[in-house]
Amino acid sequence: GDSVTQMEGPVTLSEEAFLTINCTYTATGYPSLFWYVQYPGEGLQLLLKATKADDKGSNKGFEATYRKETTSFHLEKGSVQVSDSAVYFCALSKAGGYQKVTFGTGTKLQVIP
Amino acid sequence: DVKVTQSSRYLVKRTGEKVFLECVQDMDHENMFWYRQDPGLGLRLIYFSYDVKMKEKGDIPEGYSVSREKKERFSLILESASTNQTSMYLCASSLTGTVRNQPQHFGDGTRLSIL
Numbered sequence: 001g002d003s004v005t006q007m008e009g010p011v012t013l014s015e016e017a018f019l020t021i022n023c024t025y026t027a028t029g030y031p032s033l034f035w036y037v038q039y040p041g042e043g044l045q046l047l048l049k050a051t052k053a054d055d056k057g058s059n060k061g062f063e064a065t066y067r068k069e070t071t072s073f074h075l076e077k078g079s080v081q082v083s084d085s086a087v088y089f090c091a092l093s094k095a096g097g098y099q100k101v102t103f104g105t106g107t108k109l110q111v112i113p
Numbered sequence: 114d115v116k117v118t119q120s121s122r123y124l125v126k127r128t129g130e131k132v133f134l135e136c137v138q139d140m141d142h143e144n145m146f147w148y149r150q151d152p153g154l155g156l157r158l159i160y161f162s163y164d165v166k167m168k169e170k171g172d173i174p175e176g177y178s179v180s181r182e183k184k185e186r187f188s189l190i191l192e193s194a195s196t197n198q199t200s201m202y203l204c205a206s207s208l209t210g211t212v213r214n215q216p217q218h219f220g221d222g223t224r225l226s227i228l
Contacts (some may be wrong), residue, residue, distance in 0.1 A: 034216060043117070043203055043219035044156075089155065093215075101217055105155035 002027040006090050006104035013080055013111050021075040021107045023064075023090035031092040033057075033066050033073040034101070038087045047075075047088070080111045116140070119204050119220040127228055132191040134223050136204030143209040145187035146217065147171075147179065150201040162187055163209070194227045201225075 007022040025031065032051045036044040048057030053068035062077045073090060090104040120135035138145065144163050148156040148171075158171030160179040168179050176198060180188045187206075191198055201224050205217040 036219075041221070043221045044205075044217075045219070046216040049216060100158065100161065103156040105153065 002031070002092060002094070002102045004090050004092055004102055004104035006088075006107050009087075009106075009108040011107060011109045013109070015082055015111055015113050016079045017111075019075070019077040019080045019084075019109070021088055021090075021109070023073045023075065023104060025071050025073065025090070025092050027071075027092055027094065027102075029094055031094045033064070034091040034093070035062070035064055035073070035075050036089040036091060036103075038089065038106070040086070044089060080109070082111045082113055085109055085111045117204055117206055117218050117220040119202075119223050121223050122221065123224050123226075125226045125228060126191075126194050128194060128196060130191075130194045132194050132225070132227075134189040134191075134202055134204075134225070136187045136189070136206075136220060137185050138187075138206040138218070139185065140206070140218070141184065142206035142218075143184075144207045144215075144217075145181065146205040146207075147177075147187065147189045148203045148205065149173070150203055150222070156203065159189065196227050199225060199227045 003026045034049045035047040037047045038044045048059040050057040050066035056065045064075045087106045087108045089106045091101050093101045117138045126132050146161040147159045157173050162168045162181040178190045201222050203222045204220045207217045208215040
């Protein structure tokens with residue numbers, strides 16, 4: 001079945017450091033890929049998405065590129081802030097009425113001043 | 114903006130009780146989902162519904178049931194609560210996926226403790 005693998009956390013960075021969170025996937029067909037973010041005490045929010053190979057999703061300074069050849073969708077940000085501290089989930093879904101989503105296990109990011 | 118509202122942020126119940134978790138969405142979404150979130154395990158799908166009165170089992174349906182009598186409301190029921198059901202429960206909704214790339218919209222979660 002479909003699966004998503006993320007790097008284990010927690011990831012601790014100093015403010016203004018460069019962030020990469022690795023994500024790889026296994027799926028048949030042509031999934032859409034997502035990054036969700038969960039701030040403390042809240043539900044998940046969609047951060048960015050990409051729908052086909054070589055698409056780049058971006059939002060709030062975060063970027064991720066859909067790489068079909070390496071089945072990857074790594075999340076990057078050039079300069080993190082304390083307010084970026086959260087848990088980040090990589091996910092995929094495939095076209096179809098139910099829109100089931102397969103999530104990775106999440107990566108906790110802590111940014112220290 | 115889509116609003117998914119879960120009835121309780123925190124809930125404490127006793128072993129053997131019947132527990133109801135309620136979720137309401139205000140954007141006329143066809144699909145609704147219940148997940149549980151546990152450290153190290155990420156999100157696991159319990160049940161989902163693609164229409165009123167329709168339901169499908171997810172990956173971990175044992176010990177749970179659901180009800181969807183109205184399009185906007187999706188209830189999760191713990192028939193006889195047990196301590197291993199202590200968890201964070203997340204509700205989500207989405208448009209139908211006949212058009213690709215419909216993201217899920219989440220509520221803030223209910224942290225349920227079973228004593």
